[in-house]
Amino acid sequence: MRRALLTAVILCAAAATLAAQQKLTPLDEVVYKRVIASHKGKVLLVDFWATWCSPCLEELPLLVKLEAKYRGKGLSVVTVSCDEPEETNKALEVLKQHKAPAGYLKRVDDDEKFINSVDPKWSGALPGLFLYDRNGRLVKSFVGETDMAALEKAIRKLLAG
Numbered sequence: 315m316r317r318a319l320l321t322a323v324i325l326c327a328a329a330a331t332l333a334a335q336q337k338l339t340p341l342d343e344v345v346y347k348r349v350i351a352s353h354k355g356k357v358l359l360v361d362f363w364a365t366w367c368s369p370c371l372e373e374l375p376l377l378v379k380l381e382a383k384y385r386g387k388g389l390s391v392v393t394v395s396c397d398e399p400e401e402t403n404k405a406l407e408v409l410k411q412h413k414a415p416a417g418y419l420k421r422v423d424d425d426e427k428f429i430n431s432v433d434p435k436w437s438g439a440l441p442g443l444f445l446y447d448r449n450g451r452l453v454k455s456f457v458g459e460t461d462m463a464a465l466e467k468a469i470r471k472l473l474a475g
Contacts, residue, residue, distance in 0.1 A: 336410070338395055338402055341418035343431045349392060349418070350450045356390045357472045358450075359465075362420070362432075362442035364396040365404045369459045370441040375412045376462050377443075380469065387473045388448070393417035396440060447472050 341349070350358065361377055363370035374393075381391040393414055395405040402419060409416055422428040429438040433455050436442060443456040445468055454468050 336406055336416045338405060338416055338419035340421040341394055342420075342422045343428055345418070346428075346432065350446060353390050353392070353446070354450045355448055356388045357384075357448060357469060358446040359389065359391045359469065360394060360432075360444045360446070361391060362394045362396055362440055362444075364440055365401055365408055366397070367440045371408065373441055373443075373460060373462075374408070374414055378412050378414050380462075380466060384469060384473060389469060389473060391415070394420055396420045445469065445472065447475075 339345070349360075359377070359380075361370075361374070363374060365371070377391055381389055391414075393409060394417055395402075395409075397405045397419065399419070399421075405419070406416060408414075420428070425438065429436050432442075433444060433452060436444075436455060436457060439457050441456075441458070441460065443460055443465065444452055445454045445456070445465075447453050453472060456465055
């Protein structure tokens with residue numbers, strides 16, 4: 315009994331340490347290209363969001379469910395917080411609350427250059443969802459409040475192809 319209690323305490327402490335160490339990796343144009351390349355062979359959905367963006371916060375749990383539903387078929391979801399550095403802990407808390415994977419924190423010198431590198435048609439508005447095929451090619455962009463049925467249909471089409 316005592317050994318089980320000690321094991322439970324150690325496991326809880328380890329989990330708390332891991333949660334405390336969770337962080338958002340800074341992301342710029344170079345890192346973004348690496349992220350896309352590292353997911354080749356999978357369908358990738360990149361979610362640009364922020365804690366101050368109500369539609370972003372509404373979509374996040376839906377995206378987590380989509381990833382869980384299609385992960386086994388080859389879908390990956392990557393989150394990119396567009397919050398300011400002082401809001402990093404708040405962003406991590408939102409991700410933790412929705413059981414979303416910690417992802418990236420957008421850190422760029424030239425916002426317009428970065429936005430154009432993601433999608434020249436994108437204004438930078440949030441939420442911004444970018445869907446890539448298994449070859450790392452941008453197939454579809456969803457900007458603003460997204461129709462989840464349309465997003466899921468686009469994902470299913472890529473997973474089937």
